Amino acid sequence: MRDFTSSVLDHIGFSGIRAVFDKATQLEAQGKKVVHLEIGRLDFDTPQHIKEAAKKALDDGLVHYAPNLGLPVFREAVKNHLLKQHNLNYSEKEIIATMGATQGVFLAMGAFLDQGDEVIIPSPTFVSYLNAPRFFGGVPVPLEMKAEDGFQINLKELEQKITNRTKMLVIISPHNPTGTVLSKETLEGVADLARRHDILILSDEVYDQMVFDGEHISISTLPGMWERTILANSFSKTYSMTGWRLGYLAAPEKLMSAMLRVHQYAVGSSTAFVQAAGAVALNESQDCVKEMAAILAERRSFLIKSLNPKLVPVKPQGAFYFFLDVRSTGYSSEEAVNRLLYEGVATVPGTAFGAGGEGFIRLAYATNLDELKYAAEKIEKVLG
Ligand SMILES: Cc1ncc(COP(=O)(O)O)c(C=O)c1O
Structure with a gap:
């Protein structure tokens, strides 16, 4: 039989995060203790009122196809949220419910x-x-971002990467894996280049509620940027809803119409009762979000205090990751990860995140303080 695999997949492997997770699970099966700092999934449950809203939506009969863009109640909730949060004005035709931000990315690229x-x-x-x-x-x-630049986008280097084939630039802030929040200055520089070279921006803001230092600014609020920005967000991190698969894109109608056509044929519409619960998440009190952020802030402070400063040349400002610099240890990213795993701490080699990742490992502080204390001791032992 022929190999039926598309050649597109020649350059597409499995995620490096999964590889560590699988190894860690094997160790656990052998009876070893492993602290999981490799997966970007919070240890919090989804807040109860959001679960209740999903149950109610099911009982109310929201079991059929939703409109392709999403339920009106969902899009209205997102619209109000973006207005309140950023003073951004999107109409309900300019918002689409997606199966997490991951699918949103595919819509933007496909369109x-x-x-x-x-x-x-x-x-x-x-x-x-x-x-x-x-x-x-x-x-x-x-475009390589360096610890030496505080993991901000180097604007000179960005300009050098722009060619007449450049169509899109992706920005993530707060950032995974570095935890960096793009500064106003960086965003203004990026916006200037995008306008001058007529480039679309895909702005990933899935960690926008997890900023501990600095300020989250949506690039679409900058002059001339609303019209060329696709804003992607998700319920996965903000409300600890990774398994629900709910996110959204917001973009001007012309851009949205192209993405809607891809969405129609890719998934039709995202899950109706999940969207109803998402609307409740946005419309009701945000105390649950603040409580989760406060716990994350405490964990972040603990790690900043406990980790050897040479491992943390750039303090993460947001999200829930540390991108530890292991260059001074003499270990490659892979070696550092393996040594830590042997000591019962699972992390991810920076190389799993592409260019600029060698010499770093990512740690997600999505677990409780006791586990983090254990991990910090092992990190000091192996890399300190
Ligand atoms: C920066 C960033 N964007 C998007 C996603 C995917 O989120 P979702 O669960 O909404 O697909 C993640 C998940 O870790 C992420 O870190």
Whole structure:
């Protein structure tokens, strides 16, 4: 039999995060204790009122297809949220409910990329971005972000990456894996280049409620940027709803109409009763979000205090990750991860996040303080 696999997959492997998770699970099966700092999934349950809303929606009969863009009640909730949060004015036709931000990324790439179009991706980066363009004939162009620049986008280097095939630039803030929040200055520089070179921005803001230092600014609020920005967000992190698969995109109608056509044929519409619960999440008290952020802030402070400063040249400002610099230990990222795993702490090699990741490992502080204390001791033992 022939190998039926598409050649598109020649350059697309499995996620490096999964690889560590699988190894850690094997160790656990052998009876070893492992602290899981590799997976970007919070240890919090979804708040009860959101679960109740989903149950009620099911009982109310929300079991059929939703409109392709999403339930009106969901889009209205997102619209009000974006207005309140950023003073951004989107109509309900300019918001689409997606199956998590991950699917939103595919919509944006599917709607706008032609064969050979380049997508600049500041790297290291969240794994989806390295591969998503390739499914649509696009070419990911990594732009290395360095600890020496505080993991901000280097604007000079960004300009050098722009060619006449550049169609899109992805920005993530707060950032996975570095935890960096893009500064106003960086965002203004990026916006200036996007306007001058007529580039679309895909702005991933899934960690916007987890900022501990600095300020989250949506690039679409900057002059001339609303019209060229696709804002992606998700319920996964904000409300600890990774398994629900709910996110959204907001973009001007012309851009949305293209993405809607991809969405219609890719999934039709995202899950109706989940959207109803998402609307409740946005419309009701945000105390649950503040409580989760306060716990994360405490964990972050603990790690900043406990970890050897040489491992943390850039303090993460948001999200729930540390991108530890292991260059001074003499270990490669892979070696550092393996040694830590042997001591019962699972992390991810920076190389899993693409260019600029060698010499770093990612730690997600999505687990309780006791586990983090244990992990911090082991990190000191192995890398300190
Ligand atoms: C920066 C970033 N964007 C998007 C996602 C995917 O989120 P979702 O669960 O909404 O697909 C993640 C998940 O870790 C992420 O870190």
